[in-house]
Amino acid sequence: MAQGFKTLAFALFVLFQHLHTSLGAIVNRTIDDTFGDEVTGVPPVFLPPGMWNPPECGHCDIRPNASLSFNETYLETTYLPDGPVGPVGFTFNFEGTALYLFFILVNGVDGITYTEFDVKINGGDAGKFVHTPDPTAPGFAYQQLTYNITGLPQVNHSVEVITQGQLRAYVNFDYAIYTLDDALPPSNTSGTPIGPRPTGTPSSPIPNPSSSNTPAPPAPSTTRGSSALISQNILASSVIGGLAAFIAAILA
Numbered sequence: 039m040a041q042g043f044k045t046l047a048f049a050l051f052v053l054f055q056h057l058h059t060s061l062g063a064i065v066n067r068t069i070d071d072t073f074g075d076e077v078t079g080v081p082p083v084f085l086p087p088g089m090w091n092p093p094e095c096g097h098c099d100i101r102p103n104a105s106l107s108f109n110e111t112y113l114e115t116t117y118l119p120d121g122p123v124g125p126v127g128f129t130f131n132f133e134g135t136a137l138y139l140f141f142i143l144v145n146g147v148d149g150i151t152y153t154e155f156d157v158k159i160n161g162g163d164a165g166k167f168v169h170t171p172d173p174t175a176p177g178f179a180y181q182q183l184t185y186n187i188t189g190l191p192q193v194n195h196s197v198e199v200i201t202q203g204q205l206r207a208y209v210n211f212d213y214a215i216y217t218l219d220d221a222l223p224p225s226n227t228s229g230t231p232i233g234p235r236p237t238g239t240p241s242s243p244i245p246n247p248s249s250s251n252t253p254a255p256p257a258p259s260t261t262r263g264s265s266a267l268i269s270q271n272i273l274a275s276s277v278i279g280g281l282a283a284f285i286a287a288i289l290a
């Protein structure tokens with residue numbers, strides 16, 4: 039009898055282990071500006087090359103404390119609408135269902151401290167962020183969530199973060215987080231363009247410009263359906279496997 043209970047307990051343990059694994063580990067991964075994706079090590083590509091400065095920058099007037107940034111790194115640049123350089127930005131890929139961007143924002147510091155960027159996901163206009171400096175606030179705001187989007191299909195998304203337009207801007211990227219279900223197999227599908235969505239922080243939300251002449255349709259994806267199906271199948275087989283162990287234990 040004691041043996042039976044032991045086996046039963048073990049069967050239950052196996053059942054819940056299986057359930058846990060197949061329900062998936064929803065995890066967050068980081069993409070540091072410098073060290074890159076915590077799994078692949080691939081960093082974002084910053085454009086134009088050579089225009090982005092690390093904390094050690096000798097000629098930079100605005101000097102955030104790198105110790106307070108993620109991984110003690112950041113890359114910053116200043117955008118000048120009439121400058122020779124043109125738009126500034128960075129691109130990266132991620133495979134996941136949600137994305138969060140974290141910047142260093144600047145307030146009570148002399149210089150160009152306004153921050154603005156547009157986000158394109160898979161080529162679609164997926165949002166805009168604007169920070170108007172508050173001269174009465176502390177100089178620097180670290181690890182600020184400036185953009186987030188959730189509910190994406192878990193496929194290969196390409197992200198472009200671009201600063202352009204009429205205003206001079208300070209852009210300081212620290213890191214990104216993306217969310218994925220790591221029980222799903224790697225996707226072999228590229229995401230479709232993500233259309234306009236509300237975004238921004240509570241302090242500085244502004245609506246998307248409606249000037250886009252390339253309407254980005256909402257993004258249906260067949261991959262999400264099949265991924266969910268795979269997940270369900272794994273779940274179902276785990277439950278069956280667990281139940282079989284459970285029944286075996288009762289019969290033992």
Ligand SMILES: *[C@@H]1O[C@H](CO)[C@@H](O)[C@H](O)[C@H]1NC(C)=O
Nearest residue numbers: 064065066067138215216217
């Ligand atoms: C992932 O990070 C975001 C942003 O920090 C957070 O809101 C979310 O709860 C995290 N999700 C998980 C699964 O840790």
Ligand SMILES: *[C@@H]1O[C@H](CO)[C@@H](O)[C@H](O)[C@H]1NC(C)=O
Nearest residue numbers: 101102103104105106107180
């Ligand atoms: C930067 O931040 C660290 C951690 O809070 C602190 O110890 C250090 O004194 C700061 N450096 C400057 C120059 O403010």
Ligand SMILES: *[C@@H]1O[C@H](CO)[C@@H](O)[C@H](O)[C@H]1NC(C)=O
Nearest residue numbers: 068070073074076108109110
């Ligand atoms: C970056 O920071 C994370 C979280 O603190 C840490 O786990 C990771 O080892 C750091 N990476 C590097 C390259 O320092």
Ligand SMILES: *[C@@H]1O[C@H](CO)[C@@H](O)[C@H](O)[C@H]1NC(C)=O
Nearest residue numbers: 131133194195196225226228
């Ligand atoms: C995602 O797509 C990009 C661009 O097509 C490609 O370079 C990259 O290898 C893909 N990554 C994965 C994990 O499939």
Ligand SMILES: *[C@@H]1O[C@H](CO)[C@@H](O)[C@H](O)[C@H]1NC(C)=O
Nearest residue numbers: 194223224225226227228261
């Ligand atoms: C990815 O898709 C392509 C074309 O659909 C296919 O030829 C290839 O075998 C797939 N690779 C994987 C790893 O599934």
Ligand SMILES: CC(=O)N[C@H]1CO[C@H](CO)[C@@H](O)[C@@H]1O
Nearest residue numbers: 183185186187236237238239
């Ligand atoms: C985690 C988080 O900050 N989520 C935010 C993402 O953006 C939406 C829309 O702006 C907010 O409502 C969420 O709080």
